[in-house]
Amino acid sequence: MKGTRDFPQCGFSNTVVQILNSLNVPFETLNILENELLRQALKEYSNWPTFPQLYIDGEFFGGCDITVGILWLI
Template sequence: MAEPIHAFIDNEVKSNDVVLFMKGTPDFPMCGFSGQVVQILNHLGVPYKGINVLENDQLRDGIKTYTNWPTIPQLYVKGEFVGGCDIVREMFQQGELQSHMSGAGVPVKTSV
């Protein structure tokens, strides 16, 4: 890793099954896109770690260069970058996110 912040990100992504790099926290999202992904993950009952990029400018910039993805939020499952809000929302609507989570061994609440 070229930068210490990338080492931090890499460690978080690899040591947590599901990680959401977001603006704000899961309890208090600071942007609509982060809020949408939080709602989806909460709806699925997926245990995840939310990391607030607004607390650290290095982290905010570093996450974008880590994946070469320009926007936040960014969702990772089992060390793999899944996507941002639009991709996560589309996958959820088509049932692909639930399959992806289950396939990766992440428990997902069944639909009621």
């Protein structure tokens, strides 16, 4: 994500943090703004061009839009 769970640095990252907090699920964050190589590598790995990127049990789940969409199913 852009920023951290305590200090998200974009609206999409903040939205995902708020969703995960509201579901009371444990999660970790990684600030991709601190490492350009990691940022590019994650885009290639996931084949997803934007951040945040949510991974569940090490598998890419989706971005903010996918995470928001899941709330409609819960």
